[in-house]
Amino acid sequence: MRILILGGYGVFGGRLAELLADVPDIELLICGRNLASAQEFCGRYSGQPTVVPVRLDRCDIVGALRDLQPDLVVDASGPFQDYGENRYGVICACIDAKVDYLDFADAADFVFGVSQFDKQAKAAGIFALSGVSSFPVLTAAVLRHMAKDMDIVKVQGGIAPSPYAGIGLNVMRAVVGYAGAPVKLLRDGAQSHGVGLAESMRYTIAVPGRLPLNNIHFSLVDVPDLQVIPPDHPKMTDIWMGAGPVPEILHRILNLLAKARS
Numbered sequence: 202m203r204i205l206i207l208g209g210y211g212v213f214g215g216r217l218a219e220l221l222a223d224v225p226d227i228e229l230l231i232c233g234r235n236l237a238s239a240q241e242f243c244g245r246y247s248g249q250p251t252v253v254p255v256r257l258d259r260c261d262i263v264g265a266l267r268d269l270q271p272d273l274v275v276d277a278s279g280p281f282q283d284y285g286e287n288r289y290g291v292i293c294a295c296i297d298a299k300v301d302y303l304d305f306a307d308a309a310d311f312v313f314g315v316s317q318f319d320k321q322a323k324a325a326g327i328f329a330l331s332g333v334s335s336f337p338v339l340t341a342a343v344l345r346h347m348a349k350d351m352d353i354v355k356v357q358g359g360i361a362p363s364p365y366a367g368i369g370l371n372v373m374r375a376v377v378g379y380a381g382a383p384v385k386l387l388r389d390g391a392q393s394h395g396v397g398l399a400e401s402m403r404y405t406i407a408v409p410g411r412l413p414l415n416n417i418h419f420s421l422v423d424v425p426d427l428q429v430i431p432p433d434h435p436k437m438t439d440i441w442m443g444a445g446p447v448p449e450i451l452h453r454i455l456n457l458l459a460k461a462r463s
């Protein structure tokens with residue numbers, strides 16, 4: 202299987218390549234706009250897959266699909282918030298070339314819009330999956346399971362990244378983009394908006410019978426869950442999703458800057 206990873210030497214694309222290190226018989230095309238960085242990544246990669254550095258801007262995906270003939274394209278480049286007018290160009294190219302597609306998009310509008318390609322993707326016999334990450338996939342899975350026994354009315358969710366997790370430049374660009382800006386969400390049963398990173402709440406995760414985790418300060422983030430989860434649960438009136446990065450002092454400085462900008 203040949204997998205083309207856009208942003209293959211970035212933090213998330215690179216992590217995917219590393220997680221696939223124990224899978225034999227696959228070829229990873231490590232793509233980005235800088236050939237030297239792709240070559241450097243491939244040079245230090247150790248794992249069973251064959252890795253190939255490729256200079257590729259996602260704008261040129263049509264030719265790359267024709268020349269490189271991948272079985273799957275993974276878009277881990279971003280920032281998905283800034284994909285502009287032709288934001289689904291990679292998806293359309295994959296449907297035309299009948300190549301499976303998935304992305305790690307964290308932009309609510311981008312992920313919400315991908316369902317428009319459902320029919321075309323099915324007709325082409327391929328998968329086109331967007332937002333394939335903990336937000337919104339784990340949220341959706343947990344809520345669907347809970348919905349078997351109860352109506353889901355109000356959701357408050359959070360993600361608390363480890364301080365040791367690497368953060369890429371494109372994540373920073375995404376966060377800076379919505380800090381202090383309106384974030385679409387469902388509140389009191391109506392479409393409304395909050396202010397990105399300027400609304401916060403504290404939460405302690407306490408699993409019965411276990412020591413509680415540290416109390417964490419979460420702030421509103423613009424993630425796909427806010428738009429793709431409510432249609433799944435007709436009785437839902439509210440959804441709020443936060444991130445709790447640490448150290449908290451830096452998180453609070455980010456809150457102040459977001460408030461100053463709003």
Ligand SMILES: NC(=O)c1ccc[n+]([C@@H]2O[C@H](COP(=O)([O-])OP(=O)(O)OC[C@H]3O[C@@H](n4cnc5c(N)ncnc54)[C@H](OP(=O)(O)O)[C@@H]3O)[C@@H](O)[C@H]2O)c1
Binds near residue numbers: 258260333
């Ligand atoms: N869903 C989630 O939970 C989640 C979590 C974290 C991150 N993300 C998203 O994943 C994306 C990547 O994050 P990251 O931390 O890995 O960022 P990153 O370290 O900055 O990596 C981005 C990679 O994409 C490449 N790239 C950028 N523009 C490109 C283009 N036009 N064509 C081809 N390659 C391009 C970059 O290389 P060059 O600039 O050299 O081309 C780089 O290799 C971001 O949009 C981020 O918001 C999603």
